[in-house]
Amino acid sequence: MESRSNYWLVAPSALIFCALFIAPMAFFAVLSFWQVEYFELSTEPTLANYRDVFANYWRVMGFTVVVATATALLTTALGFVFSFLARFRAVEWAQALLFIVLITLFGGYLMKIYAWKTILGNEGVLNSALLALGVISSPITSLLYSPQAVVVTLMHFSLPFAVLPIYASMRGIADSEVEAARDLGAGRWPILSTVIVPRCQSGIVAAFSFVFLIVGGDYVTPLLVGGKLTMIGNLIAPQFGAQFNWPLGAAMSIVMLAAAVIVIYLFRLLVALWSRQ
Amino acid sequence: MTLQTPPETRSKQDSPAALLKLRGISKRYGDFAAVEPLDLDIFPRDFVAVLGPSGCGKTTLLRIIGGFVSPTTGTVEIDGRDVTKIGPEKRPTNTVFQGYGLFPHMTVRQNVGYGLRLQKKTRAEIDDRVAEALRQSRLTEFADRSVAALSGGQQQRVALARALILRPKVLLLDEPLAALDLKLRHTMQDELRRLHQEFGGTFVFVTHDQGEALSLANRIAVMNAGRIEQEGNAESIYAAPATRFVATFIGDANLLQGERHGGQVKLEAGPAFADAGPDGAITAVVRPKAVKLLAAGEGADVQIAGMVEDVVYLGDHIKCSVKIMGEQQIIVHLDAAIAPRPVVGEQVNLGWPLLQQRVVVA
Incomplete structure (x- = not known):
């Protein structure tokens, strides 16, 4: 009977989750079927917003999914390597390595963006260094204000969110499991692919999801380092401001959410398939 | 054995x-x-x-x-x-x-x-x-x-x-x-x-x-x-x-400190006997099972007198602790059927053959 009474412990978080997530999402879902005409909200149910999204915004939406997927894959891979080093290779440095990852969270979001502007700019750190070394004769202008700049900046920002879940799940792997795998004849690669990755499935999927969602919803980074680049966030945000078209914004959000669910589900499937024995 | x-x-x-x-x-x-x-x-x-x-x-x-x-x-x-x-x-x-x-x-x-x-x-x-x-x-x-x-x-x-x-x-x-x-x-x-x-x-x-x-x-x-x-x-x-170390780690053992000089061992607890080996500190090791309670007039290679401190019946044997000279203790495992059983406070003579004793350095 004790276990049943323990369920009450999740009540506060369930309440917060319902009030601050489920309820607004439900409101959004309803809102997306309404329409704004001449600054007047009409509650007549319509699919017009969705038609609009698929007719006029699918390119930006697709591009956003591609950038988010690429960033999430790269960051998850990087986070995996980082966690692997902290958990299995440089164990005595694990605390320090994790601290370094966490401390980047203290530096603000905008600070990182400006840091990358300074690094990647025409007269930035990277170009100056390459010029001084004589590798190039004129600055590479395509470094900043490019999709790559957006990906790099977002990777930097989201790396802690990838490292933490993966490291946490790697901590659950006993040393004796890895040693047993070696003992039974597994070299480096088989240990990684048949023991470590399958045992970190949930951490890897969580890392990918975090990064994908952070990138998919971001609209500041493309604005500052992406140049003419537009991501769906840049189009959604104004609907709730200057454009004053909440229903369209809601429809865009719902479609993007659906895309995110599909991509994350596919990624999960991929990891599960990899981990199948 | x-x-x-x-x-x-x-x-x-x-x-x-x-x-x-x-x-x-x-x-x-x-x-x-x-x-x-x-x-x-x-x-x-x-x-x-x-x-x-x-x-x-x-x-x-x-x-x-x-x-x-x-x-x-x-x-x-x-x-x-x-x-x-x-x-x-x-x-x-x-x-x-x-x-x-x-x-x-x-x-x-x-x-x-x-x-x-x-x-x-x-x-x-x-x-x-x-x-x-x-x-x-x-x-x-x-x-x-x-x-x-x-x-x-x-x-x-x-x-x-x-x-x-x-x-x-x-x-x-x-x-x-x-x-x-x-x-x-x-x-x-x-x-x-x-x-x-x-x-x-x-x-x-x-x-x-x-x-x-x-x-x-x-x-x-x-x-x-x-x-x-x-x-x-x-x-x-x-x-x-x-x-x-081996003596104490494997099985129960009574350890008796002593000194060897010219092939003669003298234990701190009293007894002396011949045992070839280098001079210096030694320990005589004897298993509790090898120690006998000597009847009056009965002799043994090594003999020590003491007083029974504790008698515990353990089913297959009786564990008897005997206090000897210098606050030392010897544990004796006796046949469970022994009669009469030793009683606490009784003065007894303990003894064992040299063959059932092992002398190790230090």
């Missing part, structure tokens, strides 16, 4: 028949010597116990044999091949780890077949051998369960089956029974003995439990502070401990 060293069936020399040969093996961690330079020979079909208290270096030694720790000095040779520089994945050894190291994301069947899958055996061969191994380990009915759903004893059997299926030349076991409760431990002891016989391989296991070592192993290496203090069959180690 006599206390003369039972004849060793094998010479400790560099026998060509030894399957596993350790030569000058040592391991240092900074200033700390986990294993002092040592030699050890293990022969085919041996069931060897490396016995010692925690921190004596026994697990390090096992990990050196398995390839998980590279020795600071010395060589490991298995079946005539120097494997010192070869990693565990390529050594003809397999290990049953203390925590078992089972893969929780695999079923019992997948765990057991893991090594064969890595060897890229055909599906048919893997299936056959896994089925056979599961049958031998009595795990068939659990084959498709997750290992997390098994009891400790069943997990132990999975770990054994997973290692033995690769037919290792030497099977290494790190405290194989430590995690099990007492009753299960006895069952698993029988199981291990049976597997050793059926499999016909060479097993080396590490334990801190002397009872486990005596009941399982045909040879025991007693380790203390990084050294092998004595190595031999169970009888010789029990009957003729080479050092004070």
Whole structure:
């Protein structure tokens, strides 16, 4: 009977989750079927917003999914390597390595963006260094204000969110499991692919999801380092401001959410398939 | 039982028949010597116990044999091949780890077949051998369960089956029974003995439990502070401990300090007798079972007078503590049927033959 009474412990978080997530999402879902005409909200149910999204915004939406997927894959891979080093290779440095990852969270979001502007700019750190070394004769202008700049900046920002879940799940792997795998004849690669990755499935999927969602919803980074680049966030945000078209914004959000669910589900499937024995 | 060293069936020399040969093996961690330079020979079909208290270096030694720790000095040779520089994945050894190291994301069947899958055996061969191994380990009915759903004893059997299926030349076991409760431990002891016989391989296991070592192993290496203090069959180690440590670690023993001078030993507790050896401090070791209560007028090689302090009936024997000179105590195991039983406060004469006593240096 004790276990049943323990369920009450999740009540506060369930309440917060319902009030601050489920309820607004439900409101959004309803809102997306309404329409704004001449600054007047009409509650007549319509699919017009969705038609609009698929007719006029699918390119930006697709591009956003591609950038988010690429960033999430790269960051998850990087986070995996980082966690692997902290958990299995440089164990005595694990605390320090994790601290370094966490401390980047203290530096603000905008600070990182400006840091990358300074690094990647025409007269930035990277170009100056390459010029001084004589590798190039004129600055590479395509470094900043490019999709790559957006990906790099977002990777930097989201790396802690990838490292933490993966490291946490790697901590659950006993040393004796890895040693047993070696003992039974597994070299480096088989240990990684048949023991470590399958045992970190949930951490890897969580890392990918975090990064994908952070990138998919971001609209500041493309604005500052992406140049003419537009991501769906840049189009959604104004609907709730200057454009004053909440229903369209809601429809865009719902479609993007659906895309995110599909991509994350596919990624999960991929990891599960990899981990199948 | 006599206390003369039972004849060793094998010479400790560099026998060509030894399957596993350790030569000058040592391991240092900074200033700390986990294993002092040592030699050890293990022969085919041996069931060897490396016995010692925690921190004596026994697990390090096992990990050196398995390839998980590279020795600071010395060589490991298995079946005539120097494997010192070869990693565990390529050594003809397999290990049953203390925590078992089972893969929780695999079923019992997948765990057991893991090594064969890595060897890229055909599906048919893997299936056959896994089925056979599961049958031998009595795990068939659990084959498709997750290992997390098994009891400790069943997990132990999975770990054994997973290692033995690769037919290792030497099977290494790190405290194989430590995690099990007492009753299960006895069952698993029988199981291990049976597997050793059926499999016909060479097993080396590490334990801190002397009872486990005596009941399982045909040879025991007693380790203390990084050294092998004595190595031999169970009888010789029990009957003729080479050092004070071995005497106290295996079985109960009465230890009596003394001094040897010119082949004459004088114990602090009184008795003196002849015993050849170098001059200096010695300890006389006598097992509680070897000590007799002397009747009036009865004599013995070594005699000590004392007062009975405590008498405890233990079913198969009576444990009697006798206080002797210098606040020392001698434990005597008496026949449970002895009559009349000694009573507390009674003055008694204890005695034992020289043959049942062992004198060790210091």
